Amino acid sequence: MTAAASRKILALNAFGDGDAARLDPETAALVARRRRTFGPTSVLFYERPLHVARGEGVWLETADGTRYLDVYNNVPSVGHCNPRVVRAVAEQAATLNIHTRYLYDVVHTYAERLLATFPERDDYRAVFTCTGSESNDVALRLAAIATGRSGFVVTEGAYHGNTTAVAEVSPSSRPGKPLAPHVRAIPAPLAGDAAAAERFTADLEAAIASLKASGHGFAGLLVDTIFSSDGVAAEPAGFLKPAADAAHAAGGLVIADEVQPGFGRTGAHMWGFQRHGITPDVVTMGKPMGNGIPVGGVVAREALLQGFADSVGYFNTFGGNPVASAAALAVLDEIEERGLTAQAGAVGRHLLAGLESLKSRHPAIRAARGAGLYLGVEFADDAGRPDAGLTSRVINGLRDRRILIGAAGIYGAVLKIRPPLVFETSHADRLLEALDETLAAEG
Amino acid sequence: MTAAASRKILALNAFGDGDAARLDPETAALVARRRRTFGPTSVLFYERPLHVARGEGVWLETADGTRYLDVYNNVPSVGHCNPRVVRAVAEQAATLNIHTRYLYDVVHTYAERLLATFPERDDYRAVFTCTGSESNDVALRLAAIATGRSGFVVTEGAYHGNTTAVAEVSPSSRPGKPLAPHVRAIPAPLAGDAAAAERFTADLEAAIASLKASGHGFAGLLVDTIFSSDGVAAEPAGFLKPAADAAHAAGGLVIADEVQPGFGRTGAHMWGFQRHGITPDVVTMGKPMGNGIPVGGVVAREALLQGFADSVGYFNTFGGNPVASAAALAVLDEIEERGLTAQAGAVGRHLLAGLESLKSRHPAIRAARGAGLYLGVEFADDAGRPDAGLTSRVINGLRDRRILIGAAGIYGAVLKIRPPLVFETSHADRLLEALDETLAAEG
Structure with a gap:
């Protein structure tokens, strides 16, 4: 059921052939x-795809001159077309x-920093490396070589990248398919309470x-430490510690996917x-590392x-x-000099408080969670079931509101x-207002 | 023997701990x-590594202001720091x-071109993709999915990239190790005659x-069409045609690695x-594609x-x-407007003729071969055996001559x-002269 459901991740918000007439x-x-x-390989976003022409800071501008507030893109982390990076x-x-x-x-200056x-x-x-995928591909080999074993544990909605080896440990890339024999997938602790952490x-x-x-043995635990594609799991802070200890006790490595x-x-x-x-054995990175220049x-x-060097x-x-x-x-330089980590914390707290407030007015919001500027808002129907249809309508409703x-x-x-x-806080307020309007229009 | 010998590829011209005192x-x-x-992972070139500070056209300049003629780097294909690419x-x-x-x-403009x-x-x-490795990783899956089989044939000195799956089909990355069970490696036809092509x-x-x-079945033939890491095989032109026909007749794909x-x-x-x-089913590319900006x-x-889209x-x-x-x-644009393909052909012919002339004076040159600006000069000792030691000394001798x-x-x-x-031809002449001097100093 999980695998079949995860097909929705791929299909969600995808442009389809039937949309061409619009x-x-x-x-x-x-x-x-x-x-x-x-x-046929590349999925395009939205029923009416965006023809983007320019980017600046938190804004993307389409060819017709419309500006959109970008709440999606984590690659241009220090802002679209950041002048310091461009220079x-x-x-x-x-x-x-x-x-x-x-x-x-x-x-070496960079590596030291x-x-x-x-x-x-x-x-x-x-x-x-050049990509997060390449980074995770290396990480898998580091663990396999160090332990002499081939088995990995990941979360059931995990996405770790697109190489052959990494796709095998990415259940969200294999909708409807059984996991590879050397992979086990466990649920991410989305509920955010002590019981979920223990489970x-x-x-x-x-x-x-x-x-x-199974004979594969345990080579390592590979987790995205914010559980992005599982739907965001951040609380209670520290819940990964007993898991990391258990992985180490079993002789496996802990790989933190920080992409x-x-x-x-x-x-x-x-x-x-x-x-x-926790102290991972291996940390992998990609996406925002070069603000869009491929580096991992x-x-x-x-x-x-x-x-690894002695082996291959x-x-x-x-x-x-x-x-x-x-x-x-x-x-x-930008992250450190502009204090963007602290800013992400402050704006994220403001946003999370605003989402909690929206939740009290819109029962479709089942939960709001996350840390800093990686937040998830979970939608459920009246029976409390995950509501992908509403999520899709909200995405398109926000697009209509230029978000x-x-x-x-x-x-x-x-x-x-x-x-x-x-x-910034003003951008967060704009998002909250547009989300409020979109959900109100639903009701 | 082949696998053990190929360790030399990795070790050749590598800086070692013992070199630090120099x-x-x-x-x-x-x-x-x-x-x-x-x-420990990254190999550094030369007994005395180069601290490079600037690049321009065919030149690399070290921090002390010395200029070197670059005969090694095929990534900056349209020249180091090409102004059009930089702009x-x-x-x-x-x-x-x-x-x-x-x-x-x-x-899409690029893809159309x-x-x-x-x-x-x-x-x-x-x-x-971002790299040739990622490209070949995709190619392997295209073939496996299309044929429902897992077996690949490569050449015994092949290098196709660094992901887990691609390293398995790269014998040169696995010195001293047996091939993976789904891989067969055959010699590249280096001799350049009809008999080698038939073989x-x-x-x-x-x-x-x-x-x-073996039960793996045949998914495809994966070849670098100039056989770079095997030692360059270009003649007789057309020799890949009967091989490609045989691959197709066996129901496999032909993957041309054009990295x-x-x-x-x-x-x-x-x-x-x-x-x-030949007409490959799949063509992969990387290295020179963006002149150093990662793109494959x-x-x-x-x-x-x-x-592939329907599968993963x-x-x-x-x-x-x-x-x-x-x-x-x-x-x-640079390749097409400046006629660089034809220039590579003309300068390559001039260079190959010069190498043939050197061969008549230096018996250590066993063969000179290749096409365009991908040429190989094979060195042998008096008994006709491949001479890696001389090759290494020539590389360092040319470095002393700023090449x-x-x-x-x-x-x-x-x-x-x-x-x-x-x-250009003048650069080729400089290389020929320095090679002549270096070999003369050997004798």
Whole structure:
């Protein structure tokens, strides 16, 4: 049932063939060009897709000059077309762009700054990749090599990336399909109470026992520390600690997928795992790292990297190249100098309070939860069942009100709030007002 | 023996711990920073690594102001810091950089231009990724899904990328290790004669039979169409045709890995496979596509992409983003408007003739071969055995003469010539002269 339901994640808010008649001629022409060039692989958002022409800060502007408040995109974390990042990229691209088999400064300057955000261990080292998918692909091998085992535990709505190996540990990418034999999926503790946290650790222990019994053994626990695609799970802070302890006790690694929660998104900390007081063996990152310039990374204990180097080795042609490093360094400068982590915390608290207030007036809101600027709003019908239909109507209703947003969760019934980190209180108020109007129009 | 020998590819020209004493203080300090940030995973080139500070055209300049002629780097294909690419990246980064779930023009403009370089089929469609590794990872799944089988045939020195799945079909990444059970490796036809070409097809047929007997079945033939890491195989043109026919006759797909030979490198054609008169089912690309901005791609028959979309789906956050697309479009503009494919052919012919002339004076040169600006110079000792030691000394001798170059081949005894495509006859002459001097100093 879970797997079938998760099909909704993919289908939700997707443009379909039947929608073509609704398009204006210019958009229809672009959709036709897209069909001739991309073919069938790429999903397009919205019944009436957006033809976007410009971006700035928290705003995306379509070709017809309409501005939309962007509550969806977590890649341009320090703002669309952030001038500091643009300048860093332009200057570095004009000076030097090679690979890490030569020496150059900027990648090490960046790596030093990045590693300094991990006070938990002094034996962490960095491997640079181009995408979060590549980072998680490396992480899986680090765990398999270190433990000599192949089994992984993930959450049932998890998405960790698109490579062959990573898609196998991403249940949300395999709607309607059984899990791979070396993978066990457990529910994310969405309820946010102590009982859910306890159940999460118990489910993990049962999954580990199942992997051991199957002969795959337990190589590691791989979790997105804000549980983005499961529908956002943040409370009670610290709930990952007993789970991480259980994973370590079973001889497995703890891999924190920080592709979505990392780089200040969850408010109080640079990394989502810090909210839980755990020390992962491997940390993976991607999306916001270069504000849209492709760059990803793996931070791991040196001993794990040594085992990997002795086994298959690793080289990534573009990974950590000077342009990617310069972009990532500018992003870190922006986060630190502008205090964006604290801002995400403050604006997120304001937003969460506003959502709680809306909940009291709109019974369709079953729950509002999250941390910093990664929040989820869960919709339910009168019988308390997840309401993906309403979620979809809300997404389109907000589009009509010039706000871009998406959905998550295994039932596709969680509105996903993860704007650029430069999102301010006034933007939060605009979102709350538009959500209020949209839900009122439903009732 | 092959696998053990291929360890040399990784080790060749690598900086080792024992080399640290030779470094000047500034380079030693940077190497120490690298050890503290990267740890053990990344191989650094040269006994005395280069601290590079600037790039321009075919030149790399170190921090001390020394200029090196770059004969190694095929990523900055239209020249280091190409002004048109730099401008395109800077302008697009300042305007819009999002993902392909919204509509925007530049990715489709690029895709149309890219697909127009494939006159072989009108049902080819494009999927954009960030790296050649991601592209080959997609290609493997396209073949597995289309055929329902898991077996692949590659060449014994092949390198196709760094993801878990792609490393399994890259024998050169697995020195000393047995091949994965679903993989068969056959020798590349390096001899360049009709007998070698016939043997290649016969070896492929035997490998297919072995995969069928093993139960894996034959999903596809995956080849780099210039056989870069095998040590370069280009002659006789057309030798891939009977092999591709045999692959198709066995119900498998033909995947042309154009990460290295593509985008005009082999001289007469945009794509290496065109030299052989074949029509691949899937074409993969990466490295030079964005001149260093991470971008890769897969071009495949629409029916294959439909099967993929129906199975697991695919979305790549950064793949085909506006900045990557703008960079790739500028690269294509440069290749086409400046006639770089024809230039690669002309300069490559001049270089190959010069290498043949050197061969007559230096018996250590066993063979010179290749197409366009992907050439290999094979070194042998007096007994005719591959000479990796000499190759290494030549690489360092050329560095002393301010030329950067690398090695390939399963014995690490092939000098790999693959400069930026803007390499001119005068640069070729400089390389020939320095190689002549270096070999004379050996004798």
